[in-house]
Amino acid sequence: MIFKTPTQYFLVSGASDGYMPLNAFDGALLQAGIGNTNLVKMSSIVPPHCQLISPITLPLGALVPVAYASMTSDEPGQIISAGVALAFPVDEDRNGLIMEYSAKGERREIEEKVRTMATEGMKLRGWEIKDLKSITIEYRVKKIGAVLAAVVLWG
Amino acid sequence: MIFKTPTQYFLVSGASDGYMPLNAFDGALLQAGIGNTNLVKMSSIVPPHCQLISPITLPLGALVPVAYASMTSDEPGQIISAGVALAFPVDEDRNGLIMEYSAKGERREIEEKVRTMATEGMKLRGWEIKDLKSITIEYRVKKIGAVLAAVVLWG
Amino acid sequence: MIFKTPTQYFLVSGASDGYMPLNAFDGALLQAGIGNTNLVKMSSIVPPHCQLISPITLPLGALVPVAYASMTSDEPGQIISAGVALAFPVDEDRNGLIMEYSAKGERREIEEKVRTMATEGMKLRGWEIKDLKSITIEYRVKKIGAVLAAVVLWG
Numbered sequence: 396m397i398f399k400t401p402t403q404y405f406l407v408s409g410a411s412d413g414y415m416p417l418n419a420f421d422g423a424l425l426q427a428g429i430g431n432t433n434l435v436k437m438s439s440i441v442p443p444h445c446q447l448i449s450p451i452t453l454p455l456g457a458l459v460p461v462a463y464a465s466m467t468s469d470e471p472g473q474i475i476s477a478g479v480a481l482a483f484p485v486d487e488d489r490n491g492l493i494m495e496y497s498a499k500g501e502r503r504e505i506e507e508k509v510r511t512m513a514t515e516g517m518k519l520r521g522w523e524i525k526d527l528k529s530i531t532i533e534y535r536v537k538k539i540g541a542v543l544a545a546v547v548l549w550g
Numbered sequence: 551m552i553f554k555t556p557t558q559y560f561l562v563s564g565a566s567d568g569y570m571p572l573n574a575f576d577g578a579l580l581q582a583g584i585g586n587t588n589l590v591k592m593s594s595i596v597p598p599h600c601q602l603i604s605p606i607t608l609p610l611g612a613l614v615p616v617a618y619a620s621m622t623s624d625e626p627g628q629i630i631s632a633g634v635a636l637a638f639p640v641d642e643d644r645n646g647l648i649m650e651y652s653a654k655g656e657r658r659e660i661e662e663k664v665r666t667m668a669t670e671g672m673k674l675r676g677w678e679i680k681d682l683k684s685i686t687i688e689y690r691v692k693k694i695g696a697v698l699a700a701v702v703l704w705g
Numbered sequence: 706m707i708f709k710t711p712t713q714y715f716l717v718s719g720a721s722d723g724y725m726p727l728n729a730f731d732g733a734l735l736q737a738g739i740g741n742t743n744l745v746k747m748s749s750i751v752p753p754h755c756q757l758i759s760p761i762t763l764p765l766g767a768l769v770p771v772a773y774a775s776m777t778s779d780e781p782g783q784i785i786s787a788g789v790a791l792a793f794p795v796d797e798d799r800n801g802l803i804m805e806y807s808a809k810g811e812r813r814e815i816e817e818k819v820r821t822m823a824t825e826g827m828k829l830r831g832w833e834i835k836d837l838k839s840i841t842i843e844y845r846v847k848k849i850g851a852v853l854a855a856v857v858l859w860g
Contacts, residue, residue, distance in 0.1 A: 397554050397705065397768065398590070398613035399707050414825040415818070417804060421826050424748075430830075431800050433747040433770065433858070435708070437588040438579075442611025455800040456752025458552065458708035458770055460588065460613055490586050490610040494572060508570070515569040516576050520585075548588070550707065552709050552860060553745070553768035592743040593734075597766025613707065615743065615768055645741050645765040649727060663725070670724040671731050675740075703743070 400442050401460060402550030405450045406479070410534035410542045416467040419541035423465065427543055433458045441481060441491030441546070447528075451549070463545035464495035464509070468536045476505035477542040478531030480513035484522040492516045493546050502533035555597050556615060557705030560605045561634070565689035565697045571622040574696035578620065582698055588613045596636060596646030596701070602683075606704070618700035619650035619664070623691045631660035632697040633686030635668035639677040647671045648701050657688035710752050711770060712860030715760045716789070720844035720852045726777040729851035733775065737853055738762070742769045751791060751801030751856070757838075761859070773855035774805035774819070778846045786815035787852040788841030790823035794832040802826045803856050812843035 407429060411422025424430035432453045439462040453459055464477040477497035484491070494512035498505055510529050517524050534542045562584060566577025579585035587608045594617040608614055619632040632652035639646070649667035653660055665684050672679050689697045717739060721732025734740035742763045749772040763769055774787040787807035794801070804822035808815055820839050827834050844852045 396609070396612060397556055397615055397703065400609060400612050401588075401707055413829070415806070415822050417806070418822055418825050418829070420748075421802075421804075422829055425829065431750055433711075433750050433752075433772075435590060435745060435747050435770070437590050437613060438575075440586055440588050440611045442588075442609075445611065454710060454752075456750045456755065457710050458747060460590070460707055462588075492576075494576075496570070496572070512570050512573055515573050519568070519573070519577055519580065548707065551764070551767055552711055552770055552858065555764060555767050556743075590745060592745050592768060593730075595741055595743050595766045597743075597764075600766065615745070617743075647731075649731075651725070651727070667725050667728055670728050674723070674728070674732055674735065 401445055401548035403446050403448045404441055404546055404548050405448050406530040406546055407450050408530050408532035408544040410532055412537045412540045416539055419467055419539050423541040423543040431455045434461045437462055439493035443488050443490050460548045461545050462493045463543055464497040465543040466497035467541040469539045471536055471538055473499060473536045474501055474533060475499055475542050476502045476533045477544040478505045478509040478529055479544045479546050480509040480529040482513035482517045482524050483526040485525045489522060502531050506531040556600060556703035558601050558603045559596055559701055559703050560603050561685040561701055562605050563685050563687035563699040565687055567692045567695045571694055574622055574694050578696040578698040586610045589616045592617055594648035598643050598645050615703045616700050617648045618698055619652040620698040621652035622696040624694045626691055626693055628654060628691045629656055629688060630654055630697050631657045631688045632699040633660045633664040633684055634699045634701050635664040635684040637668035637672045637679050638681040640680045644677060657686050661686040711755055711858035713756050713758045714751055714856055714858050715758050716840040716856055717760050718840050718842035718854040720842050722847045722850045726849055729777055729849050733851040733853040741765045742767050744769055744771045747772055749803035753798050753800050770858045771855050772803045773853055774807040775853040776807035777851040779849045781846055781848055783846045784811055784843060785809055785852050786812045786843045787854040788815045788819040788839055789854045789856050790819040790839040792823035792827045792834050793836040795835045799832060812841050816841040
């Protein structure tokens with residue numbers, strides 16, 4: 396194996412305005428508590444027996460594997476939302492599945508969609524679902540805004 | 551070095567419809583046999599002396615470096631294709647080069663294009679080509695479809 | 706920790722035309738001296754006490770974490786630019802911040818923008834800036850061109 400397999404995970408979300416879209420995204424990361432790390436985006440599995448923990452303070456500048464949904468918008472007043480959903484199988488020797496979704500629109504709508512996506516992903520595997528978690532955030536853009544919902548892998 | 555350098559690689563492809571574009575992509579990954587891993591996208595080199603192996607079952611949830619082409623479409627009936635090409639130099643102490651390409655259109659067309667891209671990449675290096683491999687997949691979208699062709703690095 | 710935290714970094718830039726956008730990007734990477742490695746994109750922090758070094762020759766095919774701005778264009782004659790800016794805090798136990806920006810337009814304009822982005826990022830953290838570095842590149846597209854400015858992390 397090139398990389399170690401994660402053994403812990405936690406869920407965070409954040410939203411922010413900023414000078415430019417990347418600044419808004421940076422602000423959303425800071426609000427989520429992961430703004431001073433190096434995020435490496437990956438798709439999108441919770442390894443078997445990976446433990447849910449409360450969000451921790453990550454070492455500054457650490458390289459951190461993360462699955463996330465995000466969106467930026469420069470339309471003042473627009474509502475944007477981002478969510479991730481995690482579906483876990485009854486068979487605990489199998490992995491969980493992470494789905495990400497972001498769009499214009501309210502939190503409730505995006506949360507429902509991303510949870511259905513995770514449910515559909517487990518159906519496709521033919522695996523019965525034991526547990527379905529999600530975290531979603533909604534934000535009304537002031538000038539240039541960003542939302543972020545993330546699963547951070549650690550261990 | 552932050553990460554270990556891969557010593558093995560293999561080629562896979564897949565295609566699927568799904569509830570949402572990300573579900574279709576997930577289905578394509580599952581069909582390719584890499585749907586239960588955490589893919590870390592990278593650009594796009596085969597290290598020197600890296601060995602081609604047959605596709606293996608990766609540990610569930612493992613972080614896996616991968617170079618891939620993919621595409622999703624929500625136009626029923628549309629044909630979409632994705633391909634990767636790998637060009638290897640005569641001098642085996644040098645690295646191979648991976649090129650990725652995806653587009654609307656048939657497999658043969660995309661395969662020719664991506665192979666030419668890899669050939670051009672070796673020309674740019676001034677390296678004579680010993681071997682050129684590729685894997686390409688074509689898919690006719692039902693409702694929301696995805697194609698994927700990938701080089702998985704391992705070792 | 707899944708990955709080791711980088712201890713060194715260096716700045717590079719490059720530009721090139723190419724047969725396809727990905728070939729132009731490959732050419733820009735080659736000109737920057739990082740074209741024969743496997744870049745893993747990350748967002749976008751310089752760990753505390755990470756040392757600036759002169760660009761080094763990386764092992765062929767190594768997996769390398771990198772923060773970069775890039776852009777491709779197929780409009781002959783168009784000027785495209787990419788830049789990264791790094792802001793470092795007075796408190797050296799804190800991390801530096803990397804911002805990336807690319808757009809149509811001249812180098813000077815893009816450099817000013819990306820430096821302001823990094824300055825704003827430090828303001829958002831409430832951290833006083835000790836040092837601000839940047840690297841920016843401008844390129845006039847012949848047929849299909851790409852620009853790249855990057856912070857390579859190593860250690």
